[in-house]
Amino acid sequence: MSDPTILVLSSLADGDKHGYAMMEDIQSFANTRLGPGTLYGAITRLEKEGWIRPIASDDRRQPYRLTASGRRHLEEELAKLNQVVKTGRGRLKHA
């Protein structure tokens, strides 16, 4: 699993996070280290799509929040992924 978009959305699914917290979180749950360029590429794209939004902060670090449409998109993507996982597992059992 290396799609940065899904990784960032999944990271924000349990609460607001800034860039570095997302990197750490993704590293821990997906064992994938997103480079700074990749992370901010994904953040830019997700914000443009309206799936995440920045929230007010006094810190230089900018936290982001998952929007309702972002949550729906993540659910759809995970369902698709789940289908692939189920199919793959099923076929492995019968092979």
Next chain:
Amino acid sequence: MKRLVRLVIYLYPAAWRKRYGHEFDALLEDVNPRGTDSLNVLGGALKMQLTQGSFWKISLGCALVGALLAGIWGWFTIPDKHRAIGVLSMPAAASPRESSMRVEELVQEMFSRTVLAELMMRENLYTADRSREPLEDVIERMRTKDIRARVLPSRAIAIEFDYPDASKASSTVKSLMIKMVEVVWNSKQAGAMQSKGGLKIVSLSEKLVAPNRLRIACFGLVWDCSRE
């Protein structure tokens, strides 16, 4: 490393930097970037330029990457060249014309197909080239590009040979000089040269002639720009 990554941020589109620059900088403060991060940020900048940036910046980014890759490619793949230089002294000739004519004849004989082919086999030169190309082509390239002779003002002949292997370059020039001395000594037409003691080997030296890697990088830059 942080400083390098911060420089790369300037390759992002200005509008992007205005919106995300501040927080991206804060992220870099926390991350403590590695070597691969600078490439990752460079890749991110190019991608952002392609989707949001202006055309000239894309060209500049691609050109810089092209030049960098060409430089790295040149650095690692183009072999160093060693130049062996042998100097032979000539006895005084009756006239400068006689001297230069004799040298010309000698060089022609030394750089003939037979002599160069024999040298190539004996010194085991150009093995990879010989397996790919006809021997005639390899000899021609050796004669026109890698080996040369010139008359020095101090009545001496310098033989130069460029080759990636230093010891083979030196040994080839040494063999050529010995052959030259023998040819002059045995030649019936050597005339004055022979009677005055023939040719004498004065010196044999070798130096590294590195490929011009800066030129390769510039070529990569120009080539990349012309593709845009």
